[in-house]
Amino acid sequence: MRILVILDPLAGIKTYKDTTYSMMVAAEARGHEIHVCEQREIALDGGRVVARLRRLHLTDATGGALDWYRLDPEAVAPLAAFDAVLMRKDPPFDMEYVYSTYLLELAQRQGARVFNDPRAIRDHNEKFSISEFPEFTAPMIVTRDPVRLREFVVEQGEAVFKLLDGMGGASIFRARSDDPNLSVIIETLNRFGERTVMAQGFLPEIAQGDKRVLLIGGQVVPYCLARIPKAGEARGNLAAGGTGVARELSARDRAIGEALAPVLAARGLLLVGLDVIGECITEINVTSPTCFQEIRQQTGFDVATLFVEALERATGAASGS
Structure with a gap:
């Protein structure tokens, strides 16, 4: 199986903990080819969605070496030429990310197999999508109304505020109904009614x-x-x-x-x-879920191989093909 991985710059990958790295290690161990490119290297050119890419060879699969890969010379190829395309670009989920999903969706229509599905990524805001499953959520509201945000905190006694496009715990605020900074928190996030905010009941x-x-x-x-x-x-x-x-x-x-x-x-x-x-x-x-390596290191459970096996089933490929 030939796999194209769309990822952040290789130089910034921390191999001892990076989930995408563990995926590539597991895929190569099962006989698959790994090719890589960055988000900026995908384009619509001549009517085809193509990528400027390089084949990657692992020179160290332990996660401890600085020089852990070797790259073949750069090439340009349509995404449909690969058995699987993995979108592993980390958030933020900004407009450039949205534009990439448009390109990937077109690539699908041209025969590419993209994981996760680009339309599904667009349709599942990582904060808001929990609203589809209220039986499993804490009390919550999503609104631009600063008055309603304050009322919610009073109702719950304590709440957590977050922006729908936040990541990595950034711009998350915890506030009590008697918090003297409650108005400032709401103003900072909500911008006086200009920005949508999610509030969830605080979970101790x-x-x-x-x-x-x-x-x-x-x-x-x-x-x-x-x-x-x-x-x-x-x-x-x-x-x-x-x-x-x-x-x-x-x-x-x-x-x-x-x-x-x-x-x-x-x-x-x-x-x-x-x-x-x-x-x-x-x-x-749904954008770039992590934690594979931490689970494997502490329990021995090989999450990355489980993922590659699921990828093989999804594409109809076999190990070593």
Whole structure:
């Protein structure tokens, strides 16, 4: 199988923890070819969606070497020439990302197999998409009305505010109804009614971790990674200083995963990362879900190989083809 991976610059990849790196290691171990390009190297040219790319050869699969890859000379090829195209560009999900989904969607019509499905990525805002599954969520509202945001905090006693295009725990605020900074928080995020904000009832179980539950090919990975907030923090995101602790899924984690997995897989979302706090889902990550390596390192469960096997099934390819 020939796989094209659209990813961030190779020089910035931290091989000891990067999920995309672990995918490439697992794919090459199963006999597949890896080709890479950056988001900016995809184009519509001559009526075809093409990429300026290079074949990648792993020279170190341990995650410890600085010089861990070798690249063949640059080439240009249509995306439809590959058995699978993996969109692994990290957020932010900005307009450039949206434009890339347009290109990838056109590439699909030209015969490419893209994972995750670009239309599904566009349709599943990672914050708002939980609204489809209210039986698994904490109380929440999404609004531009600053008065309603304040009322919600009063109703709940304590709430978390976030922007719909936020990432990595950025611009997340926790506020109580008696917080003297409540007005400032709302004004900062909402810009006096100019920007849409999500508010969720505060979940004190965040102290035990913000759990990343992975869904792969409609299956639930049996381990999650609980991101434990550092002292004085209410955010468990690893990017915000949280510590990752791998755990077996609780009964509730599994119930949430098993309810959502077939629905999301049917929409072309091969890999999904659910964020679960306590018994509630707080986000559905579809752009570039992570935590493969932390789970493998702490439990021995090989998430990356499970992913490549699911990719093989989705494309009808066999190991070593």
